Amino acid sequence: RKQSSNYPLEDVTSKDMACNVGGDTGVQGLISVPQGAELTFEFKASLIDKSKPRLEPGHKGPCAVYLKKVDSAEKAAGSGSGWFKVWDEGYDSASGQWCTTKYTPTGKFTITLPKGLQAGEYLAKPELLALHNALEGRPQFFTGCMQIKIEGEGNLVPESTVSIPGYVKASDESVTFNIYSKGKESTYKTPGPSV
Template sequence: MLLQSFATVACLVASAAAHATFQQLWINGVDAGSSCVRTPASNSPVTDVLNNDIACNANAASSAGICNVQPGDSVTVEMHQQPGDRSCGSEAIGGNHFGPVILSMAKVADASTAVGSSASWFKVHQMGLVSNNPQYFGSQVLNNNCGHYTFTVPSGLAPGNYLLRAEVIALHSASGVNGAQFYMSCFQINVGGSGSTVPSGYSLPGAYSNTDPGILINIYQSLSTYVVPGPTSIYGTTALPIATTAYPTTATWNTALQPTTVPTAVPTPGQPGIGTA
């Protein structure tokens, strides 16, 4: 009864908290700002996994910019609650919005015009339940790092345009069908190099069901494991095992160097960066 009451209170508090969007991008520590993001029309979540909005969010207009990356580059997505915000003084996604972080890519003919719901996606990184003692999710690691989450562009990818999809699935009210909240943005990138691999992919909508074990779940119980939604295969890396000891909460992003302004121009390749998270 006490656990159920706690869950109810937590959900009420969460519902009153601000939502969030992925808004900015970094390439090898260089701030690309909003130059190549398809910014969603609002910071509200998508809740219907069968809707086309599950791919790149609702009413997210294509960007004029396409950011250039190379295989092996360190790419960081950045999330905050309010449009244009870059403050580290508040959580990137607040209100006990605990859940996984998932990064996916899709090769497309033209990143500026591609339709996310028609693309073939493949995972390149994910962080679900990182520790079960105590329970600690990828979204909490994101919050520790001022909304920053970094991955390495996989080697071997065929060059060309891609959509990069960054997603947090908030599970604070996911104990009922359609209770999970999906926060995602798509970034428009061009991958260089001389690779030849185009990984087999999945469709969005299509990859998620509203009754998947990682989507319909009560996280206010003791969890020993957690199944990250979508395919289990991750191109270029493997998922970390769930730790049975406390996950470190120390930030790896240097918050002292966090900018307050948001660049809108695609950065020139080769600029020196400030670091990664």
């Protein structure tokens, strides 16, 4: 979906938390994918200046991907209920890296969709959370939405879903976490529901 900004989202109560500024409205076109397909998402520091780094190195924090089953991905609003998480990654104690740090060189990350998901149309939402200003009450969310159609004979549906906005609160520890407090990174839990 087309978004009009790549600035960080700091108001967790905004409807833009779902698909970013301008992304609540659908566009024409779908990407058809098979069961268990790989989806690659790319984040850029600038939509215009390609010489800028893909991700700012200081923007450290977790990553996640959510899906929302819809009747029409071209027409459905992104904000609201029905979202479920299919992947997340926080702090990797083995490598000593946050998820965002791993993908800073390319600005891309790839996930594999769970096999057996109910066939049909979905919105797919990648999400990065930069925690460098979290102590000031300014967590920075970066997101957008992709319109996909999952093919095949799957019939799995999520046990529970969440509403976006509403899936995180500004007071949540995962949103206010101090990334500069060394030794505590391994205790970090990613925002929102479990996968």
